[in-house]
Each structure stands twice: as C-alpha cells, then as structure tokens.
Amino acid sequence: MSSGFDYQQAAKNVLATEIEGLQQLDQYFNEDFSRACKLLLNNTNGKVIVMGMGKSGHIGRKIAATLASTGTSAFFVHPGEAAHGDLGMVTAQDIVLAISNSGESSEIVSLFPVLKRLNVKIISMTGNPDSNMAKLANIHLQISVPQEACPLGLAPTSSTTATLVMGDALAIALLQARGFTSEDFALSHPGGALGRKLLLKxxxxxxxxxxxxxxxxxxxxxxxxxxxxxxxxxxxxxxxxxxxxxxxxxxxxxxxxxxxxxxxxxxxxxxxxxxxxxxxxxxxxxxxxxxxxxxxxxxxxxxxxxxxxxxxxxxxxxxxxxxx
The missing domain is CATH 3.10.580.10 (CBS-domain)
Structure with missing residues (x-):
C-alpha cells in the first residue's frame, strides 16, 4: 500500500456511506413499525427475546440491553444455543425479535416452526423483505441500506448501524409511549452514576x-x-x-x-x-x-x-x- 494513503478521506467515506444508509431508514418507520411498537407495548406478561447470528447477534445484544434499561423486559438468546435447549426459556407470552440482514440465517429460520407451534409472536428485522424471515414473521421491520461502508461490500457496516438505529427507535418509542421517567431509568441502574444522582437523597x-x-x-x-x-x-x-x-x-x-x-x-x-x-x-x-x-x-x-x-x-x- 502506498505510504501516501489518505486515511482521513477513507474515514469520511465511511461516514458519508453510513449517513446515506441511515437517511434511507426513514421510509421504514412506517405502519409496520407502529404495529411492532404496539405489540411490544401490550406485551405486559412476557419478555422480548432477541436473536441474531454473527454481527447481527452483537447488535442484538445491544438492542436487548437498551430495551431492558428503558422499561421493556428483554434479553438475548443465541440461536445456536436456542436449538440445543435454550429455547426452553421462551414461553407463549414472549415475543421474539429475530435479526438478520439477509433474512436467511439458517440457525434462526430453523427455529421458526417451533416458535410458531408455541404460538410465539415474531418480529423480524432484515434487509430483505422477500426473505424467509420476513415472510414467516408476524411483523417485518426493514433495515435495507444502499451499500455497506466496506468497499468490498462484505463486512457488515452500514447494515449493522441501521439495525442498531432501528432497535434504538423501538426502545425509545416504547419508552415515550409508556411514560418511562428518569427515575424509572435510575431504578434499573442503581449502581451507576446516573442512578446515584437520581435516587440518592x-x-x-x-x-x-x-x-x-x-x-x-x-x-x-x-x-x-x-x-x-x-x-x-x-x-x-x-x-x-x-x-x-x-x-x-x-x-x-x-x-x-x-x-x-x-x-x-x-x-x-x-x-x-x-x-x-x-x-x-x-x-x-x-x-x-x-x-x-x-x-x-x-x-x-x-x-x-x-x-x-x-x-x-x-x-x-x-x-x-x-x-x-
């Protein structure tokens, strides 16, 4: 590689590409998004089970954590582990949030028949509305982006950013809809600085x-x-x-x-x-x-x-x- 490579310009290109991807996301905050929010908001007896493989799994863990800390009971289950016993954590009162950019993650798709048999509601989050996960889910949230920031088009970059923003949008919309307050937030963060500021008298x-x-x-x-x-x-x-x-x-x-x-x-x-x-x-x-x-x-x-x-x-x- 040339010693004159422009690292700053490469970084700016990544930023521009990811911003373009997020701007495209606006169109997917549609009726399906509202339906997903209402389903999650009315789910007072169950939890949100977030699933994802690979990079989608990493993003899924963050989404589950954000939901949990903002008033929506949620946790992450690895699809591979779910197929070998952890699916026992899921009950009919729960909602599964399944994440895959391609919408064809075999580890997740293979769980759909069992989830359907348990009468578990499924919200899929994919970049392909024609995928199996999109078609089999009760509600599909689209997260398509024009292109990845990776110049090879291989490393999940823009797509994972869009997924994270969609998850944040869900969490914050639910937070506002249920009237979640800073005091409620502090109750789930008693060990943090914010908890001390909001709870300590x-x-x-x-x-x-x-x-x-x-x-x-x-x-x-x-x-x-x-x-x-x-x-x-x-x-x-x-x-x-x-x-x-x-x-x-x-x-x-x-x-x-x-x-x-x-x-x-x-x-x-x-x-x-x-x-x-x-x-x-x-x-x-x-x-x-x-x-x-x-x-x-x-x-x-x-x-x-x-x-x-x-x-x-x-x-x-x-x-x-x-x-x-």
Missing part, C-alpha cells in the same frame, strides 16, 4: 447524632472552633435548647472575624454567627442539594425539619457519594 449521606456539629449560642467562639475541628465538616450549627437552628459558623467566618481582631477566647458565637443560613430538608435528592450549594456558593449545608436541626453535610460528602 440527602438523608442517605447526611451526618446525624454525635457526628452533627452544634453548639449553643452562649458558647465561646473557641468552643465552637473545637466543635468544628472534632466533627470535621468545616462548620457548626448554633441551636437553641430545642435544637432549633438559629445560625451557622464556618471556617470562612473564622477568617473574617480574625481579620476584625475579634477575641475568640471571650466573645460568644451568637455575636459572630450567620443568621438565617441556607438550609434544606433531608428528603430532597442529593443532586438538588448540589445545585443549591453551587447556587449559594457554600461548601456546607444544614438539614432541618420544622426548623429543627436533623443533619449536616458538605461538598466532600457529596463527592464521596459519587453525586458530583
């Missing part, structure tokens, strides 16, 4: 009990500083005898009073505290707490219920919880 990470920094208004400033140092939140609450929050004192406040040469050994904390501090309730989402602290440009937050101090946290707690 301030009550899950706040400091309480003996970890809560608080002093009475009559406490000396040096006593308040000792409380701040011991509790390690960079602040302390000032509360009355009923734990009602009346003020806050932070590391930043300390720097300001030192500039004013206030005697920390004789002055009481109520003379230098910040009254009416920013607060939140413990039942709000942690991400809302982050937004509030960033908006107010503060590093710590006192949590109250009916003006009574119940918890406290700082930015480090939110970072540690993975919310930021």
């Amino acid at each position: 301030l009550s899950d990470i706040m400091h309480t009990g003996d970890e809560l920094p608080k002093v009475k208004p009559s406490a000396l400033i040096r006593e308040a500083l000792l409380e701040i140092s011991q509790k390690g939140l960079g602040m302390t609450a000032i509360v009355d005898d009923n734990d009602q929050l009346i003020g806050i004192f932070t590391d930043g406040d300390l720097r300001r009073i030192l500039d004013k040469r206030v005697d920390i050994h004789s002055a009481t904390i109520d003379t230098v505290m910040t009254q009416h501090p920013t607060t939140a309730t413990p039942n709000i989402l942690a991400v809302e707490g982050v937004n509030l602290m960033q908006e107010k440009r503060i590093n710590g937050l006192m949590l109250v219920e009916n003006h009574k101090l119940v918890g406290a946290l700082n930015m480090h707690d939110l970072l540690k919880a993975g919310v930021m």
Whole structure:
C-alpha cells in the first residue's frame, strides 16, 4: 500500500456511506413499525427475546440491553444455543425479535416452526423483505441500506448501524409511549452514576447524632472552633435548647472575624454567627442539594425539619457519594 494513503478521506467515506444508509431508514418507520411498537407495548406478561447470528447477534445484544434499561423486559438468546435447549426459556407470552440482514440465517429460520407451534409472536428485522424471515414473521421491520461502508461490500457496516438505529427507535418509542421517567431509568441502574444522582437523597449521606456539629449560642467562639475541628465538616450549627437552628459558623467566618481582631477566647458565637443560613430538608435528592450549594456558593449545608436541626453535610460528602 502506498505510504501516501489518505486515511482521513477513507474515514469520511465511511461516514458519508453510513449517513446515506441511515437517511434511507426513514421510509421504514412506517405502519409496520407502529404495529411492532404496539405489540411490544401490550406485551405486559412476557419478555422480548432477541436473536441474531454473527454481527447481527452483537447488535442484538445491544438492542436487548437498551430495551431492558428503558422499561421493556428483554434479553438475548443465541440461536445456536436456542436449538440445543435454550429455547426452553421462551414461553407463549414472549415475543421474539429475530435479526438478520439477509433474512436467511439458517440457525434462526430453523427455529421458526417451533416458535410458531408455541404460538410465539415474531418480529423480524432484515434487509430483505422477500426473505424467509420476513415472510414467516408476524411483523417485518426493514433495515435495507444502499451499500455497506466496506468497499468490498462484505463486512457488515452500514447494515449493522441501521439495525442498531432501528432497535434504538423501538426502545425509545416504547419508552415515550409508556411514560418511562428518569427515575424509572435510575431504578434499573442503581449502581451507576446516573442512578446515584437520581435516587440518592440527602438523608442517605447526611451526618446525624454525635457526628452533627452544634453548639449553643452562649458558647465561646473557641468552643465552637473545637466543635468544628472534632466533627470535621468545616462548620457548626448554633441551636437553641430545642435544637432549633438559629445560625451557622464556618471556617470562612473564622477568617473574617480574625481579620476584625475579634477575641475568640471571650466573645460568644451568637455575636459572630450567620443568621438565617441556607438550609434544606433531608428528603430532597442529593443532586438538588448540589445545585443549591453551587447556587449559594457554600461548601456546607444544614438539614432541618420544622426548623429543627436533623443533619449536616458538605461538598466532600457529596463527592464521596459519587453525586458530583
């Protein structure tokens, strides 16, 4: 190969070819697509079983994962394994989404008679509307593309991209039709960053009990500083005898009073505290707490219920919880 080969142009050609293929896909979002969505949406008792061989199988796994994470119960079954026992996973309440660009995958076509006998509904996704899989399925979704991005026309490229987009279109159309929310999404992703942001509340990470920094208004400033140092939140609450929050004192406040040469050994904390501090309730989402602290440009937050101090946290707690 010539050392002057234009790699960038080759990449741009791939992009142009695949874009052309996706533009052609628009015509296949038709009545068959609507019928497929309605069939899947009304399938409340069963699952979607995705099947595909080779590259179609790889794409099928991604489609199954996308469906599952957006509210449509789905999993992938390898056609070869299905023919040797895994077909027992499929019930009459399920729907099979069979994927093959040619529509003639022998491993999948051979399963159709058994699936029909089980009265399983089949949605096929192929690039050939005259194929066996297209004709034998209850609903056919066409994914034809003008050409593969591979210059030899052999490696599945444009066709697999079109298949993936068709699968994404199904998943997102169903998500919107059933009113699936970001909270629903988080429930299926509790271990991820998004799950933490959407599910975690301030009550899950706040400091309480003996970890809560608080002093009475009559406490000396040096006593308040000792409380701040011991509790390690960079602040302390000032509360009355009923734990009602009346003020806050932070590391930043300390720097300001030192500039004013206030005697920390004789002055009481109520003379230098910040009254009416920013607060939140413990039942709000942690991400809302982050937004509030960033908006107010503060590093710590006192949590109250009916003006009574119940918890406290700082930015480090939110970072540690993975919310930021």
